[in-house]
Amino acid sequence: MLDPRIVYYGRRMEIKYGLISADSHAAFDRDDFTRRMSASKWQNRIPRVVEVEDNGRRVHRWTVYDGRPYQESVCNCPALMGDPFPTYPERWEEVPRTAYDPRERLKALDSDRVDAEVLFPNPPGGNYFEFGDAAFELDVVRAYNDALGEWSRISDRYLPVAILPYLSEPKTIAGEIARAVSVGHRGVNVLGQMPKSLPHLTDPRWDPVWSVCQELGVPIHFHGSAGLRAGASVRKWSGYTPRQAHSASTATSAVTPAQIIPQLIFSGVTERFPRLKCVFAEAGIGGLNYVLAACDHEWECRHLWTEGIVTRPSETVRRQMYVNFWFEAEGIKLRHHIGIDNIMWESDFPHVASFYPRSWESIERVVDGVPPEDRRKLLYENALRVYGAAATVSGEIS
Amino acid sequence: MQLKYGVISVDDHIQEPPDLWTQRLSKNRWGDRIPHMERAGDGTERWVVDGQLLLDGRAGRAGALMADRNCEPSHWEDVPPAAYMPLERLKAMDSAGIDYSVLYPTVAGLAGETFGRLEDPELELACVQAYNDWLIDEWAGASDRFIPQCIVPVGPIEATVTEIKRAIAKGHRGVVFPSLPMHLRSVPHVSGPEYDPVWTICEELNVPVCLHAGASSELQYEPFAGINSALGRSPERGDAAGFQCLRYLSLFLSRVLLRHPRLRIVLAESALSWGMLYMEWADHQFDHDGLAREGYGLKPSEMFHRQCFLTSWFDDVAPFSGYVGAENILWSTNFPLATSSWPRTEETIARCFRNVPAEDREKVLWKNAASLYRLQAD
Numbered sequence: 090m091l092d093p094r095i096v097y098y099g100r101r102m103e104i105k106y107g108l109i110s111a112d113s114h115a116a117f118d119r120d121d122f123t124r125r126m127s128a129s130k131w132q133n134r135i136p137r138v139v140e141v142e143d144n145g146r147r148v149h150r151w152t153v154y155d156g157r158p159y160q161e162s163v164c165n166c167p168a169l170m171g172d173p174f175p176t177y178p179e180r181w182e183e184v185p186r187t188a189y190d191p192r193e194r195l196k197a198l199d200s201d202r203v204d205a206e207v208l209f210p211n212p213p214g215g216n217y218f219e220f221g222d223a224a225f226e227l228d229v230v231r232a233y234n235d236a237l238g239e240w241s242r243i244s245d246r247y248l249p250v251a252i253l254p255y256l257s258e259p260k261t262i263a264g265e266i267a268r269a270v271s272v273g274h275r276g277v278n279v280l281g282q283m284p285k286s287l288p289h290l291t292d293p294r295w296d297p298v299w300s301v302c303q304e305l306g307v308p309i310h311f312h313g314s315a316g317l318r319a320g321a322s323v324r325k326w327s328g329y330t331p332r333q334a335h336s337a338s339t340a341t342s343a344v345t346p347a348q349i350i351p352q353l354i355f356s357g358v359t360e361r362f363p364r365l366k367c368v369f370a371e372a373g374i375g376g377l378n379y380v381l382a383a384c385d386h387e388w389e390c391r392h393l394w395t396e397g398i399v400t401r402p403s404e405t406v407r408r409q410m411y412v413n414f415w416f417e418a419e420g421i422k423l424r425h426h427i428g429i430d431n432i433m434w435e436s437d438f439p440h441v442a443s444f445y446p447r448s449w450e451s452i453e454r455v456v457d458g459v460p461p462e463d464r465r466k467l468l469y470e471n472a473l474r475v476y477g478a479a480a481t482v483s484g485e486i487s
Numbered sequence: 488m489q490l491k492y493g494v495i496s497v498d499d500h501i502q503e504p505p506d507l508w509t510q511r512l513s514k515n516r517w518g519d520r521i522p523h524m525e526r527a528g529d530g531t532e533r534w535v536v537d538g539q540l541l542l543d544g545r546a547g548r549a550g551a552l553m554a555d556r557n558c559e560p561s562h563w564e565d566v567p568p569a570a571y572m573p574l575e576r577l578k579a580m581d582s583a584g585i586d587y588s589v590l591y592p593t594v595a596g597l598a599g600e601t602f603g604r605l606e607d608p609e610l611e612l613a614c615v616q617a618y619n620d621w622l623i624d625e626w627a628g629a630s631d632r633f634i635p636q637c638i639v640p641v642g643p644i645e646a647t648v649t650e651i652k653r654a655i656a657k658g659h660r661g662v663v664f665p666s667l668p669m670h671l672r673s674v675p676h677v678s679g680p681e682y683d684p685v686w687t688i689c690e691e692l693n694v695p696v697c698l699h700a701g702a703s704s705e706l707q708y709e710p711f712a713g714i715n716s717a718l719g720r721s722p723e724r725g726d727a728a729g730f731q732c733l734r735y736l737s738l739f740l741s742r743v744l745l746r747h748p749r750l751r752i753v754l755a756e757s758a759l760s761w762g763m764l765y766m767e768w769a770d771h772q773f774d775h776d777g778l779a780r781e782g783y784g785l786k787p788s789e790m791f792h793r794q795c796f797l798t799s800w801f802d803d804v805a806p807f808s809g810y811v812g813a814e815n816i817l818w819s820t821n822f823p824l825a826t827s828s829w830p831r832t833e834e835t836i837a838r839c840f841r842n843v844p845a846e847d848r849e850k851v852l853w854k855n856a857a858s859l860y861r862l863q864a865d
Contacts, residue, residue, distance in 0.1 A: 174777075282708060289711040317708065324669050326678035326741060330781060333740045336772040340736045343768050344725075347761065348708050351722035356711050375764025382760045382802035383724040390826060391557055396717050416771040419763060419810045426806050442775070 101479045102245045106202040107486040109472040111413045112370040112435035113206035116164050116188035125232035136213040148179040151213040154220045164188050165211050168439035175441045191240040201446045205246040209312050216280050223256035230254040234269040241273030248275040248476050263301040275476045276308045281315030281349045291356030299362045306477050308366035314341040345372040350380045359405045367410050374412040375420040377427045418455045433472045488862035492584040495856035498755045498798050498819035502547045502570035503594040511617035531561040534594050537605055548593050550825025557717035570823050573629035583832035589634040598702035599638035599663035603671035611640045619654045627658050634860050636661035641668035648684050655692045660860045666698035666734050670705055678741035686747040700727035700756035735765045739787040744794050752795045759807040762797040800828050805842040813847035817856050
């Protein structure tokens, strides 16, 4: 049944498997930007794939704004590359079409028994095209949002998330959000901490951005470490093996909700925008236990209702904050403590955290013993509600 | 050990008095570089060491004792006596139902990090030694209900080891170690083998290494400048947790705990709700990244259960004690910081320990701490 309080978009999606990934990554075709951006205006600044020399091998890399080619692989898709895990393609020919071709990818969704997925960036996309050139940024962001918007027109199983032209005036940014939503986007990806050259995340200057997201009912998203300088600034130990270094680096994502939510609440953003939905992707759910307890504690002991924060922080969190799980069996045991309506499943497909093509095996381990009503919420119902997606649920799903 | 209330608070802060360092350091040798209080242009008093302004330009940090806990004292005379006078502190402990209190510094850094920022290791050592001597003389000497912990110079490592030996011989019971020394000045990364002598001496002397939140200002997410200080300080809870989480993984990954199986680590001001996430996160990541292939005999959670402790002061124990382990949880009041449960400590404890079996409650509130700090049963 449709909830009259929610704005629904698009066609009715069919829920066949009972599983929505609230965090997957769509890769770009190598011509996604060149065919959308003006060659005469931007020439080699347009994101494109170039061949470069790397340790004696000719490899492909993305380059943007005529800059030094990216050091990372031309496509971040280890879940599609087989063993040894994780492997990353060095040349474009090695990139599986499943990563960047929305039609091909539907087959992968079926084989992993996933109904739909929320789409975050893959290189050369990111949170922020930081070249100090507002006109370029706006054009490249539009090309990005158009390219992913197309996915949603190919299939209603794709729920893309738009990115923002931060260097533009807030009014322009708000306009781009409205445009992106009109071409199929279901949310907006936001930096958790603005670069030093831009106003603070919670500066009222950004209010037009939050306002349009609230009005359109599209959630804002903080993905992974979300650009937090704090995490990035922990000096890495040079003695780690690559595996150790990767493990160590993931911890910066785990802290995202605990660092950002208190900023949003205590600055008054959530008081000003009580219907603004905020999703924390790839940060786990256990952090919300801490946010709930710590924010309530500070609010109580500092009497912050006298400072304009009239809503108890835990009520704010339950009202408008969402977190995603993929491995936390212990976290799921505390689902009612965290908020059964605030948790969604995510696969991170085709990135390194993904369990593809065995997503259900990991899910069965994590939600073992969870009653059907709660399982449905965790695995797809909450996502349908958060993204305002109308759906027909197949009778076989318990 | 005598217990009247059944609570050992493992994380409280003493406020250093203005003459602590000026009395103990040679004026001839160090001049104005000695940590001292000075009067600012606006008439307020503030702490300065070797040109660094401390405590955000305030005279002390004792929010829980102030009429408005969002306002830290701006003159020494406004600093409440329970912050810096042992006998007044004992009264506050009695009124809150606390038997023993494990002491951390304030001016010397909530995590013992202040002097690590000094570029001159000789001045650093002099400041550290003065603090360590003073805490024994003034606090440990006043009552055995105070459990003193030494601070350390972050380098050179020989100086760290020597000072730990000296301080423990004088009566200190724990070592407050600023957990990211390489963020303070140019010293080796804390995950490196250079620090092994420090961990070894703490194992040999059977004293815990206490990593308190707040050891690096680089990890702080500054609030929007347009909001007032009460609102601005509140998000610090998130920074504290974030920092502990990052530190947690490195303890396991760096194999420090594997190389030093008798080392005990207190993650002070970590909270339990957060602890559960990082335990589960570390085990998952360890498994997903295939680290078992790299020669670890234990999973992170196994190392944790063998050697680490989380501390809490505000969160519910029951949801987390099963997974974290009641043996690995310590309680605190965080007195007299603004975030402290004081003066409603007993009420807070009653709320936090709902549905916790008596046996676990005793472990968390005092038994684990008594064993860690070797308080003898009478």
